[in-house]
Amino acid sequence: MKVLICDGLDESGLELLRSAEGLEVDAPEQWSMEEIAEHLPRYEAMIIRSRTRVTEKMLQKADRLRVIGRAGTGVDNIDVPSASDRGILVMNTPGANAMAAAEHTLALMLALSRHISQASQSVREGRWEKKRFLGTEIYEQTLGVIGLGRIGSIVADRGVGMGMEVIGHDPYITPEAAAKLGMTWVELDELLGRSDFITLHTPLNKETERIINQSTIAKMKAGVRIINCARGGLIDEEALYHALREGRIAGAALDVFSSEPPANNPLIGLENVIATPHLGASSIQAQTNVARTIAVQLIDYLLRGIIRNAVNFPNISAKAYEKMRPYLILAEKLGSLQGQVSPLVEKLEIEYSGSDLEDLPLEPITQTVIKGFLEPVLSEKVNLVNAPILLRRRQIELITSSTSDTRGYPGMIMVRTSGKEQVSSARGTVFPGEGPRLICLNTYRLEAELEGINLILLNLDKPGVIGLIGTTLGEFQVNIANMHLSRAPVRDRALSIIRIDQELPVEALERLRQHPNIISVQLVRL
Numbered sequence: 001m002k003v004l005i006c007d008g009l010d011e012s013g014l015e016l017l018r019s020a021e022g023l024e025v026d027a028p029e030q031w032s033m034e035e036i037a038e039h040l041p042r043y044e045a046m047i048i049r050s051r052t053r054v055t056e057k058m059l060q061k062a063d064r065l066r067v068i069g070r071a072g073t074g075v076d077n078i079d080v081p082s083a084s085d086r087g088i089l090v091m092n093t094p095g096a097n098a099m100a101a102a103e104h105t106l107a108l109m110l111a112l113s114r115h116i117s118q119a120s121q122s123v124r125e126g127r128w129e130k131k132r133f134l135g136t137e138i139y140e141q142t143l144g145v146i147g148l149g150r151i152g153s154i155v156a157d158r159g160v161g162m163g164m165e166v167i168g169h170d171p172y173i174t175p176e177a178a179a180k181l182g183m184t185w186v187e188l189d190e191l192l193g194r195s196d197f198i199t200l201h202t203p204l205n206k207e208t209e210r211i212i213n214q215s216t217i218a219k220m221k222a223g224v225r226i227i228n229c230a231r232g233g234l235i236d237e238e239a240l241y242h243a244l245r246e247g248r249i250a251g252a253a254l255d256v257f258s259s260e261p262p263a264n265n266p267l268i269g270l271e272n273v274i275a276t277p278h279l280g281a282s283s284i285q286a287q288t289n290v291a292r293t294i295a296v297q298l299i300d301y302l303l304r305g306i307i308r309n310a311v312n313f314p315n316i317s318a319k320a321y322e323k324m325r326p327y328l329i330l331a332e333k334l335g336s337l338q339g340q341v342s343p344l345v346e347k348l349e350i351e352y353s354g355s356d357l358e359d360l361p362l363e364p365i366t367q368t369v370i371k372g373f374l375e376p377v378l379s380e381k382v383n384l385v386n387a388p389i390l391l392r393r394r395q396i397e398l399i400t401s402s403t404s405d406t407r408g409y410p411g412m413i414m415v416r417t418s419g420k421e422q423v424s425s426a427r428g429t430v431f432p433g434e435g436p437r438l439i440c441l442n443t444y445r446l447e448a449e450l451e452g453i454n455l456i457l458l459n460l461d462k463p464g465v466i467g468l469i470g471t472t473l474g475e476f477q478v479n480i481a482n483m484h485l486s487r488a489p490v491r492d493r494a495l496s497i498i499r500i501d502q503e504l505p506v507e508a509l510e511r512l513r514q515h516p517n518i519i520s521v522q523l524v525r526l
Contacts, residue, residue, distance in 0.1 A: 001302055002026065006036055007049035009071060013291025020299045033058070040065065045298055047071055048078070050260075050278065056082035063381075067301055069294045072097060072281055073151075074231060075311055076204045084312045087386035089301065091310045095150050096293040100286035102154035104279055105199055105229045108253035112225050113138050113197075117274045136196075139163045144195030145183070146211065147230065148173045152201030156183045167191055170202075192219040197227065204231035214239040223250045229280040232257040241266050244273065255280050307364070313385050314363040324360050327411060330428045330436035331365045333450035333526050334415045335372025337438070340524045341456065342417035342424045347397045348373060349416040353404065356411030356430070366400055369415055376525075409439070444486035444495040450526050452481065452499045457512070458519040461487055461494040465517050469496065476508040493519070 003017055005027035017025045031039070036052060040062045047069040048054065054068060056079045068078055070092040083090050111117055114135035122129050143159040145152045148170035159166045166183040169191045178185035192198070198220070202208045212226065213236040226249060228235055237258055243249040244267070251272040257265060260278060267273050281290065293309075300306035300318070305325075307316045316324065338348075350369050352362055370387040374394075382390060391398060409429040416425040427440040428450065438448040441456070448454075459465045466485070473480060482499040504523060512521045 001044040002042060003298065004028075004036075004040065004043040004046040006031065006046060006052040007071075009047060009295075010287045010291035012288050013071075013295040016292060016295040016299065020303065022303060023299070037061075045069065045302060047294055047298065050074070050077060052077065054078040054083070059083060059086055059088065062086075062088075066383075067091065067298060069298050071290045071294045073101075074203060076231065076233075080312055084385055085389055087381050087383040089307065089310055089385050090312050091294075091297055091301070091308070093290050093293040093297070094309060096289040097281035097283075097286035098150040098154060100283040101151045101229055101280040102158065103283075104255060104276075105151070105155050105201075105227055106158055108227050108229065108255065108274060108276070109138065109143075109197055109199065109225070111274055112227065112251045112253040118271060138197070140165065141196040142167060142194050144168070144191040144198045145201060146170070146188070146191065146198065147201035147203075147208075148178060148181070149201060151230075152199075153181055155199055155201065156181050159183075164197075167194060188216075189219055192216055193221060195221065195224060197225050199227040200230045200234050202230060202234065204233045209233050210236040212236060212240065217243045217248065220249070222248055225250050226252045227254075228252070229255040232260065237265065237267055241270070244270050313367070314361055316361065316364055320360060323356070324365065326430040326436065327357065327360070327365055327413065328368050330430055330450070331368040331413055332372035333436055334413055334426050334428045334438075335369040335374075336376055336526055337372075337426050337450065337524055338415050338417045338424060339373040339376040341522050342419070342422070344419040344421055345396055345417045346419045347399065347417070348391070349399045349401075349414075349418070351400075351414040351416075352402045352412075353407070353414075354409055354411035354429075357402075357413075362400070362402070365413070366398075369413070370398070373415075373417075412439075438497070441486075441495060441497070443488060446484045446486040446495070446497065448484040448497045449482065449499065452526060453501075453503060454524045454526060455496070455498040455500060455504065455512075456520075456522045456524055457496040457498070459494055459496065460517045460519065461491055462517050465494070465515075466496070468515060468517075469498065469512065472508055472511055473498075473500065473504070476505050478502055478504055478508065 001022060002024045014027060017023055037058045040058060041064060044064050045067045049071050059082055065088050067089040068083060070078060073092055073094050075090060075092050078090055080090050115133040119133040141164055143164045143166045145156045145168040148168050156166045156168055160182040167186045168178050168183045169186055169188045175185035211234050217239055240252060244252060253274040255276045256278055262268055268275055297308050306318050306321045307313055350366055367384045367387050370391050371382055371384055374382045374387055374390055412427060412429045414425060414427045425442055426438060428436055428438050431437055436450045438450050479501040480498055481501050484497045486495045509521055512518055
């Protein structure tokens with residue numbers, strides 16, 4: 001499998017990737033977006049940083065691409081919906097550079113409060129202007145943190161340690177969780193009105209784009225200072241420019257801009273602005289951490305199926321994956337079985353039971369059932385990432401549930417399909433050391449292997465039917481590998497699941513279907 005490194009990667013990460021058996025790594029020097037789009041169809045994986053923008057157009061011809069790794073936190077330079085639609089996993093490295101970004105934020109806040117950048121430049125130019133650069137202490141000042149993820153939480157903690165009053169706002173964090181960090185959770189308007197320093201640590205999305213704008217600036221305390229090491233699009237730069245020129249905002253320290261590099265950006269010319277070239281993650285330790293983290297994640301996914309830090313799929317730890325793996329196999333087999341025997345499905349129901357499944361994340365298993373269900377009936381590529389999207393497009397309702405009713409098995413999965421024509425259900429479990437088993441198909445109890453080419457026959461429970469089946473298969477030189485039989489409770493019908501060694505000719509299928517004692521014959525490949 002081929003891996004493309006688009007924006008450079010620390011040597012520690014490259015060494016891990018190159019030493020992984022089965023991976024071929026290319027790390028060209030600064031390909032343009034056009035060159036990346038041209039060569040991307042040859043690769044199964046790509047690693048990017050902030051420079052490369054992965055667009056829908058770029059992905060259109062990347063039919064082999066399975067995963068995009070973002071060596072960093074933000075994924076706003078990746079069209080995640082388009083990637084998901086094409087079944088491409090997107091993963092990032094949250095936390096790997098959190099300390100570096102937090103410390104850069106603190107460095108900018110201190111530099112902003114004491115005019116470090118401007119004073120240094122003044123001395124370099126031969127001046128000694130002590131009175132001009134009168135600063136302000138941060139002790140007992142109010143620090144407003146917008147966004148309380150990993151980076152924002154570190155900044156908040158360090159702010160408390162430096163004697164600041166820290167208040168924070170994040171719609172996804174409770175006041176109780178904020179209190180554990182030593183801060184007070186407040187509404188956004190209160191944060192804007194009380195803060196002496198405001199620092200931004202949110203992702204860039206529809207809710208947060210230009211969260212600092214003319215309206216929110218008007219709510220701020222006069223003389224506030226703003227730090228942004230997150231995303232340039234969080235600030236309306238024109239509104240910030242006017243507020244800085246008018247003195248309503250005392251200063252701004254910016255590591256990110258809406259367009260980078262910020263050519264012809266008027267903010268750069270203001271004396272009360274400190275600007276750095278997107279250095280938040282630029283520490284020796286962070287570069288090593290990010291490179292090694294994304295390399296390990298990519299290797300685990302491509303070679304072992306383990307998913308970590310995915311933004312469009314639930315995470316699966318190595319420990320959970322080992323316990324979950326046999327149930328993932330069972331889930332895909334049951335889904336595939338139901339996809340092949342169930343016409344015109346309107347509803348897909350999945351039920352989990354048993355102690356084996358109690359502590360496992362069930363969402364990956366659900367998506368595996370859906371993948372198995374859709375693969376036999378769709379011509380387009382189906383995988384764990386895009387399976388739920390494709391199910392919704394077919395307007396099939398999905399219902400999942402859990403029950404404590406184990407029916408004597410340590411773990412059991414039931415997959416039921418229903419539509420206008422019929423309802424079909426299949427239950428399965430995992431036998432230790434033996435793999436997945438089908439233990440019930442509709443009302444018929446049995447223990448059948450879920451593998452190979454299978455004939456599923458429903459017939460009247462009369463003498464001679466089994467002999468007829470064996471004779472017919474023998475005439476067409478088709479060998480029987482295994483056979484499982486089950487009677488209905490009222491004993492008027494019977495079910496046979498027959499695993500065969502090779503494909504059955506159409507003529508043989510038709511002969512079986514035409515027999516008066518055979519109700520239905522279905523060919524299922526598992």
